[in-house]
Structure formats: structure tokens, C-alpha cells
């Protein structure tokens with residue numbers, strides 16, 4: 001058993017300064033961790049296919065303007081965390097600027113890119129409802145800490161199109177998110193929902209909020225005082241104690257919602273109840289990205305510490321049009337794979353079996369045998385047998401030790417006698433049983449068969 005730990009590269013250099021260092025807030029995903037990642041990806045793809053989603057792949061970087069226009073100029077992600085690539089003004093020798101006038105940034109999230117692609121490729125002409133998913137790295141220039149990285153991986157979905165304006169779809173997207181987390185083996189997470197209403201409702205809400213907060217402005221933190229003018233909603237989800245004290249006394253009673261928006265939210269909640277998905281409602285959940293309208297939600301886990309969101313999402317009915325596309329409503333979510341892994345580890349799921357060893361390991365004992373072993377190795381692979389060998393001569397003992405370490409099921413021993421007779425000695429590493437089997441070009445498929453069927 002190997003203990004697989006999540007890297008948390010948040011503290012900086014671990015080796016001496018003249019050895020190349022991985023950037024802070026990023027991780028290598030090492031071979032022994034890959035099975036966990038693949039497991040998550042396979043489970044996610046399976047469930048996404050069940051719900052009718054198709055994969056979309058967009059570039060890792062986009063024009064900065066795309067993020068400014070969609071996530072909002074005042075959002076933290078745009079304001080503080082965009083990782084911009086070299087612009088045309090960078091003249092450092094040997095560096096090719098990406099474009100002469102436009103600047104690009106690494107994508108901090110997937111929604112903006114998917115919407116850009118939806119518009120650019122006129123996906124609305126192909127179907128009334130595009131159910132799209134993506135899976136891959138995102139980049140934010142954050143201060144690294146546990147669960148908060150500069151390069152992290154999301155699995156996200158976006159349902160876009162004129163037919164997406166249904167509270168059933170909001171509920172379905174949340175159900176998909178919940179079922180996906182369950183399929184990974186997670187249990188104790190909490191779903192918190194809220195509604196922001198339509199664009200007009202949001203406008204009303206910001207006026208109501210400003211009026212309610214104005215008398216307490218001096219009690220708010222500097223950051224929230226800044227946000228009061230630029231993005232007053234964000235005062236509601238401030239982590240600052242003084243801000244929270246002020247917010248706890250506000251009477252947030254959804255007065256800003258039109259009756260349509262209210263109905264929409266009620267229907268969405270009923271659909272969640274029909275699907276027996278427990279939720280809490282919080283009037284202070286507003287999300288940090290500007291594009292949201294109506295339903296917003298977060299799924300949190302106490303296993304995560306202060307960065308407790310496993311995933312988050314909501315509806316964004318105006319973004320496609322705002323970016324110059326056709327009238328198309330939309331809803332989606334994204335989950336953070338590293339946070340899912342942290343939560344799984346906290347559940348005691350930290351141990352993973354070593355990936356399966358090879359079916360066969362070939363041990364050659366002299367130069368002639370080594371040549372033959374190399375041919376057998378490739379012939380067996382051609383027959384679909386996972387096998388390996390030591391590519392240079394070594395003692396029988398050290399090669400057997402290596403086979404053992406790799407957890408090979410069988411060892412094929414090839415010494416002078418076996419070479420002369422055109423055979424290999426096949427040893428079952430579990431039972432210790434040994435059998436001689438012909439290993440010529442003609443009957444390699446028989447040898448492969450014996451190994452694959454476990455006949456020794």
C-alpha cells in the first residue's frame with residue numbers, strides 16, 4: 001500500500017536554489033497519484049454522459065477583455081488574480097510576444113471561454129440546448145494556501161440555449177453536481193442556495209443594500225467600504241468579523257425580487273425537494289463573479305478548512321447576449337478536483353493500491369538471452385500482455401528483486417539452456433510454481449494466452 005498525499009505546494013522552495021523549482025501554488029501530479037485523478041475523471045465523464053453532456057475544449061488563454069466583460073471588472077478574479085501573458089510591449093530578448101496590441105491571460109475559469117466559443121461557433125444554430133462540459137487546469141494569481149492554488153483543475157458544465165430557462169434545469173445541474181460528488185465517494189457536504197433574481201432585481205437589490213448599509217459604512221472594513229460603491233453584494237459574503245456583524249443585522253427579505261423571479265426560485269426549490277436533495281438557503285450567498293442571475297449555489301465540506309467550497313455555480317441568463325451572442329439563457333457549475341481530493345483524503349481515503357504491476361517480467365541471464373528476451377518482450381506486448389524487463393544484464397537475484405518490486409505476476413526466465421531449447425521458464429510469483437513453455441516466434445500467442453489466462 002502506498003500513501004498518496006495531495007501536494008500542497010504553498011510554502012515555496014524545498015530544494016537548493018540552483019535546482020529548478022516548481023512555481024508556488026502549482027503541483028506536479030506524480031505517477032502514484034495519477035490513478036486517483038483518472039478515477040475521478042472516469043467517474044465524472046460517465047455521469048456526464050448519462051446526463052447528456054458533451055465535452056468541449058477551449059484554449060488555456062484568452063483575450064483579457066473576455067474575462068473583464070464576463071466575470072466583471074470589480075470581481076477579485078479580474079481585479080487581483082488574472083495571470084496575464086506577455087503583451088506586445090514586452091521586449092525581453094528571445095521571448096515572442098503573443099500579439100502586438102492585445103493582451104492575453106491564462107483562463108481563471110471556464111464559463112467565459114465556453115460562452116465565447118458558443119457564440120463564435122454559432123452553437124445555437126445546431127441545437128436549442130447545448131449541454132457542454134470541460135475538464136482541465138485553471139489559473140489564478142492567488143496567495144497560495146491549503147486548497148487555494150495558482151494552478152488548479154476544474155470539472156465544469158454549462159447548459160446554454162434558448163431552452164435553458166427552466167427551473168428544472170437549475171435543479172438538474174445541482175443534482176448532477178451532487179451525484180458527481182457522491183460518485184467520487186464524498187458524503188458530508190452541504191448545499192447552500194440563493195437567488196439573485198433577474199438583472200433588474202439585482203439592480204434593485206444593490207440599491208436596497210446600499211441604503212441599508214449606508215448608516216453603518218464606518219463600521220465596515222476598508223475592503224467592504226471599497227466594495228460598497230463598486231460591487232455592494234460582496235459585502236454580504238465578506239469573511240471580516242466587523243462586516244459580518246453589520247450584515248447579520250440586515251433584514252434581507254427578498255423584497256427586491258419580482259414575482260416571476262420569486263416563482264422561479266420556488267419552483268427550483270420544489271424540484272430539488274422532489275429529487276430529495278437537501279439544501280440550506282442563505283440570503284448572503286452572492287458569489288464573486290458578476291455574470292450570475294437567479295439561482296446561485298455552493299457546495300461546501302467541513303473537511304476543507306477555510307477554503308471550504310468543493311464546487312459552485314448558478315444561472316447566468318444575460319452573459320451570452322452581453323458578449324454579443326444570441327438570446328440564450330444559461331446555467332452551470334464547476335468543481336475543484338484538488339479540493340475533492342483533499343476532502344477524500346480527510347475521509348480516510350488517502351490510501352491507494354499501487355497501480356497493477358506488469359503481467360510478466362522477463363529475466364535474461366546472458367547476452368544471447370538478452371537479445372531473445374527483447375524480441376519476446378515486444379512480441380508479447382503485440383499480443384496485449386503488459387510486460388517489462390531489465391534492459392541490461394544483471395544478476396538473477398537483482399532481477400528477481402526488481403520483478404518483485406514491480407509486483408509482476410509472472411517472471412519469464414531465459415538463461416543459456418532456455419535459449420538453446422527455444423523456451424522460457426515461467427514462474428508464478430504468487431504460488432512459486434514454475435513451468436517451461438515454448439517461446440518461439442511461431443507460438444508466441446500461445447505463451448501470451450497462458451499468461452493472460454493465468455494458466456501456470
Ligand code: HAM
Nearest residue numbers: 109111147148149152309310311312313332333334336
Ligand atoms: P468558482 O467558485 O470561482 O466558480 O470556482 C469553482 C470551484 O473551483 C471552487 O468551488 C473550487 O472548488 C475551485 N477553485 C476555485 N479557485 C480555486 C483555487 N485557487 N484553488 C483550488 N481550487 C479552486 C467558477 O469558476 C465558475 N466558472 C463556476 C460556474 C460554471 N458557474 C457557472 N458555470
